[in-house]
Amino acid sequence: MSNPYARLPGWAEYGLIPLVNLVVAFLVAGLVVLLVGESPLEAAYHLINGAFGRGEYIGFTLYYATTFIFTGLAVAVASHAGLFNIGGEGQAYVGGIGVALVCLWLDRIMPWYVVFPLAILGSAAFGALWAFLPGWLQAKRGSHIVITTIMFNFIASSLMVYLLTRVLKPLGSMAPQTRTFEAGGQLPKLDWLLGLFGLDIGNAPFNISFLLALLAAFGCWLLIWRTRLGYEMRVMGHSPSAARYAGIKDARITVIAMMISGGLCGMMALNPIMGEQFRMQLDFVQGAGFVGIAVALMGRSHPAGIIPAAILFGMLYQGGAEIAFEMPTISRDMIVIIQGLVILFAGALENMFRPAIGRIFASVASSRSASSAAKGA
């Protein structure tokens, strides 16, 4: 009774409201394009066409989406335990060390299907390690995770600069990156998957880490809604006092949830390192850790929502690059504006249209019950 608009059908809650928010975000973005003096319709065409117009474009969109699924899941897992992990950027960056070490060690002597599982473990272990420290600091020392994870992003950045310029860089090279991996460190593309739909993948780096991302999404769903650990995480996330009452140890859950979150972030590194560049470069994460926050927000921290949200952001990345290419007056910053608007409307203002939609549903429901009552009489 205290929340009169509480009940909406599931499809409206998880389908209609995000869609309305998205449409509004794009309308406002269109206004900005107009302000620049360009045609919003043309921009929209390039955005959609650039993301889905050809097999190659779709490949790029899904390549970006793969990255965002990992970071989105990472933020979601932490948020179910009531933790806001802003450190995805650093955890993914450090996760790259695990991938690179495995590849540098085995790429010449082992096939990819041996290297890949080890690289998965390596990336997850390094990412988890980078999240363990903030988690432990919060659990044992009360240092707030939001602050520490941000600081750990900077530490990760400095650490990687050091490693890539001093330690992992091959002798005689001037580029801050590892050597290029041989065949064992290169993931096969999913050209056959797009081929099923009659699409040609072209040069797109869409690779099998996408399947790993889908698997991770399913695993997260299982973890959160079907395991005891997930249950304890959710109790803590919803109500720390109920968790204490139930005998759930919050220090333990904090550390474990952060490590799972960091592990997922670390696995993101597989996609660019083994799937596209075949080497570890400076700044290969490129803000994906932060995009993960938006993806998790938009996907309501549910894997089934995170996958489409990740594809949406993949589309913005890929289609946005296409707009910048086709319409020179619109710079890449424009894409950042659109992304910002999507985050604003789908994340921060996600409940803006809720009361109105709730009222519409309520009036429809009451008129329907009135008409059925009339029929009954």
Next chain:
Amino acid sequence: MSDIAIELRGIDKSFGPVHANRNINLVVKKGTIHGIIGENGAGKSTLMSILYGFYQADRGDILVDGRVLTIKDPNAAIASGIGMVHQHFMLVENFTVLENVMLGAEDSPVLNASISKARIELKRLEKEYALEVNPDAIIEELPVGLQQRVEILKALYRKADILILDEPTGVLTPPEADHLFRILEQLKNEGKTIILITHKLREIMAVTDEVSVMRRGEMVATRATDKTSVEELAELMVGRRVLLRVEKGEARPGDVKLSVRNLTVRDGRGVTMVDDVSFDIRAGEIVGIAGVAGNGQSELLEAIAGIRRATGGTVELNGSTVDVTGLADPAELRTRGLAHVPEDRHHVGLVLKFEESENAILGYHRDPAYKKGALLDIAAMRADAEEKIARYDIRPPNPRLKTANFSGGNQQKIVLAREMERNPDVLIIGQPTRGVDVGAIEFIHKRIIEMRDQGKAVLLVSVELDEIRALSDRILVMFAGRVVGERTSDAGEGDLGLLMAGVENRVENRMEAAR
């Protein structure tokens, strides 16, 4: 001028799909005390919020002194002479009485003139209505009863002729409540009109002239108080006959199951909340802890349940020690036979956003019965929940429904079912019927007695003295963190009331009266 202070005609209010007030008609005569009773969620608060301008009615008219008014906000209500004393006081705790009274009613930005004017006016009001308070006392240093008096003064200072009191006795000791009723009588004699909202039938019978009963958003009846009875009002409220007295046989106490010795709890600021408390509870008896809210009962319960660290003392459960001063593990205590129904079901006993079946295992989720391989056995959880739903008549009977969508009574039944069905040796219960409707209260009381008759040791904490008296075999009274007395279940209310008020407190009151 008519002799009707307030008339409501056809008031209707919906929140989305919820029809909170349905075509309400109400006539409140001038110079009377008019009671409004109803269960939680019957629409009393919504109706009063409409009258006080917090909400607008969808349909219907409000007549004050015979004139139709639109009350668009509380300022408009105050301007038409309506004042409200809220259940949770709206006072600035670190301001003085005087500052609180004039807050929002200052004449100019410079306060000096207002202050001296307010002081004179306050003196006059105090004299006229016998509402003595020291105008320079800081609010947070005053006892609750006096804080409430300040709320009343605030309304009178704003020239209220009609006073609405929302559940005013919830926080008061019985003597304080009696004092409040005398003040209300006095106000009535001075020509004020009073609307008293409560769910306590005895209060209605004690002070009102007329009483209106609400049920499920409708006004079902208005009676002259001297022509009705507690039984009739209860039946009107619930819509069926209810048993107001609890049937219970003699207790047959067995071995000591819970033994508390010199338990001391300090809160984060180092304030002693529980001070050297010792008692035993035997199998097959209910020990009630009476006391005004905030005298350490909550902390005592939490310390025994292992969710708050005690600073000293020992607790023995079933003859073995509980590490109350270290890290007692609530999960481990459960396996040792302790069940805990916490006072605050919304934040502690339940996770409101969870499905019913998920809450039905909270705290027992490590039980292997709910595990299948590495995963939770959802089917077993739901079957388990359905069984409890049937046994405790939880409605709606849907284990997949979000817990927030159950009524207060049904939420409480979810917690009780979970804790009682585990067959514990010791059951500790805080506020078993807070925010629970009359029908469910009857059910819950019966279950608690049943637990006792099955030989469980029950520790009961409640701010409802009636409940303590009805259920307990022995009554301990807590005041300022200490157990100040023990009585048998047939102790008189006056006797308990004095204990609850505390000896020192009485001395203080006398000193204040002498001043």
